[in-house]
Amino acid sequence: MLNIDLHCHSNMSDGVLSPAEIVARAAANGVHALALTDHDDVAGIAAAQAAAATAGLRLIPGVEISVSWGGQTVHIVGLRIDPRHPELAAGLHGIRRGRIERARRMGDDLAQSGIAGAYAGACGYAANQQLVGRTHFARWLVAQGHVPDMRAAFRRFLTRGNPGYVEHEWATLENAVGWIHASGGTAVIAHPGRYAFNARELHLLLDAFRALGGEGIEVISGTHHPTEYGKFADLARAFSLKASRGTDFHAPGEGADIGRLPALPHYCQPVWQGWPELAAHFSSSLA
Numbered sequence: 001m002l003n004i005d006l007h008c009h010s011n012m013s014d015g016v017l018s019p020a021e022i023v024a025r026a027a028a029n030g031v032h033a034l035a036l037t038d039h040d041d042v043a044g045i046a047a048a049q050a051a052a053a054t055a056g057l058r059l060i061p062g063v064e065i066s067v068s069w070g071g072q073t074v075h076i077v078g079l080r081i082d083p084r085h086p087e088l089a090a091g092l093h094g095i096r097r098g099r100i101e102r103a104r105r106m107g108d109d110l111a112q113s114g115i116a117g118a119y120a121g122a123c124g125y126a127a128n129q130q131l132v133g134r135t136h137f138a139r140w141l142v143a144q145g146h147v148p149d150m151r152a153a154f155r156r157f158l159t160r161g162n163p164g165y166v167e168h169e170w171a172t173l174e175n176a177v178g179w180i181h182a183s184g185g186t187a188v189i190a191h192p193g194r195y196a197f198n199a200r201e202l203h204l205l206l207d208a209f210r211a212l213g214g215e216g217i218e219v220i221s222g223t224h225h226p227t228e229y230g231k232f233a234d235l236a237r238a239f240s241l242k243a244s245r246g247t248d249f250h251a252p253g254e255g256a257d258i259g260r261l262p263a264l265p266h267y268c269q270p271v272w273q274g275w276p277e278l279a280a281h282f283s284s285s286l287a
């Protein structure tokens with residue numbers, strides 16, 4: 001079987017490994033094609049491409065764009081994007097500007113709850129100072145002993161209704177899909193099982209996404225429980241969306257390791273079907 005992992009993070013967003021370390025780990029785990037999909041930034045793609053050329057795997061340029069939709073944050077993955085495309089680059093730059101402002105407000109909010117120094121602390125965990133997010137705050141909260149682990153950091157802080165959570169306007173769904181398409185990419189709804197939507201709201205999201213020309217949805221995600229795979233495979237079919245597979249790897253020991261997930265259900269249409277850069281892999285896997 002071809003091992004294709006279309007969702008992971010380097011330290012250019014909230015992962016802990018450098019882009020080159022991500023590629024080396026993927027190659028060691030037997031991954032044939034890997035998409036680097038950092039949050040709201042493409043800063044790691046050039047280094048990942050360079051590493052992939054010698055590691056013997058195919059690097060798919062990607063990004064995971066933060067979107068506000070239906071009162072929630074939704075993530076849209078762009079695959080086979082052109083990281084240098086000006087419209088995409090400008091859109092991502094705008095999101096990162098908003099992130100810095102949000103991180104300061106998160107720090108202020110934690111300070112009001114008696115936890116001082118969080119903004120500077122979170123920045124200390126970020127290799128990319130334009131990309132400071134909740135994960136960096138969570139790592140600092142754990143290291144400072146405020147919480148025992150990452151789960152607790154997000155349960156007690158950083159989530160709606162808790163200290164350190166501030167409302168934020170991300171990109172619109174229309175903009176995110178538009179930037180991905182402008183740069184030649186394919187748009188995929190990330191980890192649909194992670195959103196606090198009921199069935200009707202999720203259907204509305206899929207309708208809106210389809211109406212904008214969105215192509216795919218993650219069916220096999222490292223953040224999905226195995227009992228959810230069938231549900232999202234059925235939804236992909238019902239909404240004529242192609243199916244994607246990605247671990248959403250962030251760090252060793254946290255969740256699924258790169259490439260370590262089940263295959264797509266046989267009745268799904270893979271999002272990578274027909275991608276010319278994978279043709280050599282398909283023919284050699286038949287030989």
Ligand code: AMP
Nearest residue numbers: 014039066132133134135150151154250
């Ligand atoms: P941000 O984009 O800064 O709001 O951060 C979102 C990121 O936080 C996600 O991409 C995950 O990496 C991480 N995250 C969100 N919720 C949790 C959770 N409950 N446990 C661990 N990590 C989480």
Ligand code: MN
Nearest residue numbers: 009014135250
């Ligand atoms: Mn993340």
Ligand code: MN
Nearest residue numbers: 064075190191
């Ligand atoms: Mn995500």
Ligand code: MN
Nearest residue numbers: 007009064248
């Ligand atoms: Mn992700």
